[in-house]
Amino acid sequence: QRFEVFDERLRAEALRVLDLEGDLRRGLTRGEFEVFLQPIVRMDDRSVAGHEALLRWRHPKRGLLLPDEFLGVAEDIGCLEQMDWLVLDRACQILASGGVRHGYICVNVNARQLRSSDFDSQVLDTLKRHNVAGERVRLEVTEGALLEDPETTRTALLQLREAGVVAQLDDFGTGYSSLSYLHRFPLKAVKIDRSFVAGLLTDEGDSSAAVVRAIVAIAGSLHLEVIAEGIETPAQATRVTELGCVYGQGYWYARPSSAGAVLGVG
Template sequence: MGRMDNEPELPKVELLNDRLNLTLAFSKRYKMSTAVCYLRLHFPPELSQTNDEEIEIALANNILARLKRSIRNIDTVIKINRTDFAFLIVDITEHDCKLICERIISSISDTYTIDFRHFSISSNIGICMFPYGAEGPEELQLIAKAQMYVAEARGENQFSLYIGELDQTASRKVLIENDFPYALKKGQLHVQFQPQYNLEKKAIDGAEALIRWNHPSLGEVSPAEFISYAEEAGMSNQLFFWVFEEVCRHIASEKTRIMKYSINLSVNQLLLDSFLQDVTEILNLYSVSAKQLTLEITENIEIYSVKTVNDKLNVLKEAGFTIALDDFGNGYFSFSDFIKLPIDYIKLDRDFVFSLWKNKKHKGVVLPIINMAHNLGLQVIIEGIEDQTQFVEWDQLGCDIIQGYFISKPISFEAMMASIAGIEERAGDVRNQG
């Protein structure tokens, strides 16, 4: 969803901190309990793509009205971002706090009808109470947020009250979410490369660029853990262009025999008005050709106009970029839409490949896909290949490019360049044995 500039004003986060400090001082003096609750709304994917400001404002007004009716006049509700709210409930027992949270979830988790369109919204709430759970304002807020993740793990429309033992998985999520907005400016992000082995050329001729986060206390954090936070924080476009520039910088740093470097691209970024201009400026800055880059479309596209996506992709192809469709096999769109896309590669979804391999159905299912792709003039990339047996079987199935830990795990650019000859020799030996 876009910005909701006309939605009702709520107190800012600073007010929550001030109110919490005052309430805690009062509660300590008069020995009262206080609850901090963290609420997260869950919107359906199609809602974020409406680009209809009137629908967004109407939905926001509806939800906020229900929220205000669900709490007492003496309580405080704070909007943190598009999906998250915090509640400060004063002079409350544990039992009554649970009743209020149940009332909130029942009130706002509903199907909303706006302009004859239906949007189903769910929610989760985490609760931490003073003085039973924590005494400091920051700790209360962090624990409440962690408990929200515990509630999410239980399912939709659940709440969770902290009872003295913090869930480690939830704590990790809170730490990642709170620290990620500062990761880029503190220089904690870096790009690794996973080589791609071309079976026809018997050589490494491609590599996928993958962003990584070296967290100061957690160590290496995978994109699966932080990309969703980047999207919520409005940083996904910034991250894409940072990765794009890092790849171009590496390409320009030394002569490389690798033909294609793949970069993940969401449709949201593709549809930016200035996208082609922005990437062209970076290419020119480093004297890199678009022909050296493959853009992997990584997002559900069925909720977009196929014509709009096609037009944008055609412009990129005319500029020299290679286009790959990532996560093929997840059933996001119809075959009739698929054949309209101006793409050069399909990349079979890693989980799809693994499930087929596990159930010994990969030959019967994948072979027709590979043949179909070849008949359409497309090449097929198989990712997630982890051992020699898988490598040999997928080679025999006729796919074009192999990617996975058997070829190489994601590594630094320098390590990849130094290991290419060894990877090719090992792959050649396995094929000769097979």
């Protein structure tokens, strides 16, 4: 006879995940997933240059859920790809309806999408369906995703650039140690990872400042815009400006808001 220790916590967690799986499938069909927008600003005059699109789930019982709370479950049940494209589609809807009159909306794309042989055509088809100009959309990609299949990615990004859709590099400085790949890809901007911004006013301030200064110099030599992300205080905004950053993003300027809350902004 075999005895097993029953853990009520494990049972509760299994039931929670099972419920979430069913809720997620229903949520996709009921339109419960929303795109929130967080502005990217010129730090000298605080004018809005663009927005980043961020996925949120307005769960009918659990309230507003962040991606960390549901993307793992979405991957387990095979809904992740649907969510990947949902964000781009919603961003284009916002642009087409005049929700953001000027500037661009930046949409995160991942390695799974970039590996797809028809990635560029899917992006362009989505823009065409909503009658949105390529210049109104930017694609944000991490270093890891960029280099997972560099030739396929480079080809797709070149095709998209011809249509006006440009890419920017997210979390720059946290991934690969080699910077030699930067010039190989048709990039418009790099985003300095928030960890370096957070470190500027700590005991590690000198080393963080050195990294930021180096990124600004490298980006400048390649004619790339530099966006500092994760700016949460006026002191951080002042410091990254002193180090040469032109654009910033973070709670100091604005928290992510529902598309309706930013209706008609720049």
